[in-house]
Amino acid sequence: MGKYNPENYKIDFSEYPKIITKTLPGPESVKLHSRAEKYIRGLSSQVKLFPVAFESGSGCTLEDVDGNKYIDFSSGIYVTTLGHCHPKISEAVAKYAKKLMNAHDFTSEIKVRLLEKMAATLPGDLKGFQLYDSGTTAVEAGLRTCRAATGKNEFISCFQDFHGKSGHAVSLARINKISGPTRAPGFYMVPRPDTYRPWWTRCDGTLDTEKYLEFYDSFIRESTTGQIAAFVLEPIQGWGGSIMPPDDFFPKLKKFLEERKILLFADEVLTSMGRTGKILCMEHWGVLPDVVTLGKGFGNGFPVTAMAVREPYSEAVDKISASTSYGGNPMACAAALACFEVIEEEGLLEHAMELEKVFKKCMKDWTAKYKIVGDTRAKGCLLGVELVKDKKTKEPFDEAGKMVYQKAFRKGLAWIPAGHILRMSPPIVMPEEVAVKGMEIIEEAIAETEKELGI
Numbered sequence: 001m002g003k004y005n006p007e008n009y010k011i012d013f014s015e016y017p018k019i020i021t022k023t024l025p026g027p028e029s030v031k032l033h034s035r036a037e038k039y040i041r042g043l044s045s046q047v048k049l050f051p052v053a054f055e056s057g058s059g060c061t062l063e064d065v066d067g068n069k070y071i072d073f074s075s076g077i078y079v080t081t082l083g084h085c086h087p088k089i090s091e092a093v094a095k096y097a098k099k100l101m102n103a104h105d106f107t108s109e110i111k112v113r114l115l116e117k118m119a120a121t122l123p124g125d126l127k128g129f130q131l132y133d134s135g136t137t138a139v140e141a142g143l144r145t146c147r148a149a150t151g152k153n154e155f156i157s158c159f160q161d162f163h164g165k166s167g168h169a170v171s172l173a174r175i176n177k178i179s180g181p182t183r184a185p186g187f188y189m190v191p192r193p194d195t196y197r198p199w200w201t202r203c204d205g206t207l208d209t210e211k212y213l214e215f216y217d218s219f220i221r222e223s224t225t226g227q228i229a230a231f232v233l234e235p236i237q238g239w240g241g242s243i244m245p246p247d248d249f250f251p252k253l254k255k256f257l258e259e260r261k262i263l264l265f266a267d268e269v270l271t272s273m274g275r276t277g278k279i280l281c282m283e284h285w286g287v288l289p290d291v292v293t294l295g296k297g298f299g300n301g302f303p304v305t306a307m308a309v310r311e312p313y314s315e316a317v318d319k320i321s322a323s324t325s326y327g328g329n330p331m332a333c334a335a336a337l338a339c340f341e342v343i344e345e346e347g348l349l350e351h352a353m354e355l356e357k358v359f360k361k362c363m364k365d366w367t368a369k370y371k372i373v374g375d376t377r378a379k380g381c382l383l384g385v386e387l388v389k390d391k392k393t394k395e396p397f398d399e400a401g402k403m404v405y406q407k408a409f410r411k412g413l414a415w416i417p418a419g420h421i422l423r424m425s426p427p428i429v430m431p432e433e434v435a436v437k438g439m440e441i442i443e444e445a446i447a448e449t450e451k452e453l454g455i
């Protein structure tokens with residue numbers, strides 16, 4: 001196990017961040033974006049709010065086509081957890097790009113090495129694997145696995161969760177313009193504990209996890225056929241706004257599910273591979289999921305994902321063919337194996353936990369200091385800051401969220417917008433002083449937003 005060396009990722013603060021164009025996005029970004037806009041359809045709100053064109057990235061920095069330089073607080077979109085273009089990962093992909101690009105699901109040496117590494121690194125008896133090319137396809141495989149392992153058909157997921165954009169993945173989330181007008185039969189949703197916005201509390205106003213479980217019990221009896229294959233959850237809700245459960249939730253939920261012979265399916269596409277300071281986020285609570293999906297940081301930018309299942313269910317899953325055009329191709333396996341090795345060799349899990357302390361220290365006074373900051377939270381390098389119009393009513397302040405996002409971007413911080421919840425996911429390779437710099441930029445943007453709004 002190696003130790004984190006900040007020298008490897010040090011940046012020159014006279015160069016980063018540095019905005020050299022009079023307008024932002026700069027003229028070259030504007031030109032390129034207008035050419036793309038003629039053809040591309042359905043762009044994300046992130047791009048619409050800030051249509052910049054990036055040219056290159058290295059470690060925790062980015063440069064756009066106009067030469068503006070940014071600190072990266074987004075990791076692409078929670079993807080480049082180990083920073084941009086890590087030499088070991090880039091070389092691993094390049095090697096197989098020259099040697100063997102695709103061999104269907106035939107065995108290759110690099111695939112065997114990845115599978116062995118996964119078996120040795122993932123907790124407990126998570127030792128049955130399938131490899132895919134996107135988070136969504138891994139989630140679909142997870143659902144098939146749960147059905148095969150239990151012989152049951154239905155699923156429960158949670159409000160504010162996100163699991164991808166295929167037919168079943170959208171049925172695990174809120175029905176909206178992405179998913180179309182209807183949910184697939186047998187998919188149900190329930191609220192889950194959010195410590196800042198609890199539905200059920202004790203007399204002292206603190207969140208009461210037991211009441212959620214009582215509700216789930218009634219819900220299963222009253223609303224479903226009772227044939228629930230799995231409860232599907234993100235350990236921390238990423239797109240929902242870095243929403244963290246109370247520490248007793250997953251241990252109690254696991255027991256509740258075991259008593260009812262329902263599987264726990266943790267969708268760790270966003271939270272795995274060190275994002276929260278562990279390989280699986282569920283390890284924070286000592287809970288072993290029966291089925292788990294890994295993505296995003298799994299290939300650090302190379303499209304490779306995985307579904308893992310515990311040994312007791314592995315045999316049932318053998319019946320489902322896992323072959324896909326791209327899943328487990330040699331380049332993908334080389335990228336994922338290199339990610340595991342980099343995390344270990346550079347002591348990055350420990351470093352992500354150190355960064356959590358830095359982020360929490362930076363945000364310590366924000367709720368007292370700023371009228372619009374309702375809540376701040378961080379687990380490893382997954383952060384959220386909730387902006388509200390009124391701290392008593394907790395009314396979401398979307399407009400302020402948009403202003404803070406754009407102001408910080410103009411100061412050279414590349415990050416992720418999301419309504420009233422500011423979401424940050426810096427690469428876990430980031431040195432502490434760069435993390436502090438990024439947080440200073442966000443704090444300045446919050447202060448300026450309050451001033452502009454006359455708050």
Ligand SMILES: Cc1ncc(COP(=O)(O)O)c(C=O)c1O
Nearest residue numbers: 134135136162163164267269270
């Ligand atoms: C928790 C979770 N599951 C699944 C997905 C879908 O992954 P992909 O976009 O790679 O299909 C995402 C994407 O953001 C996610 O956050």
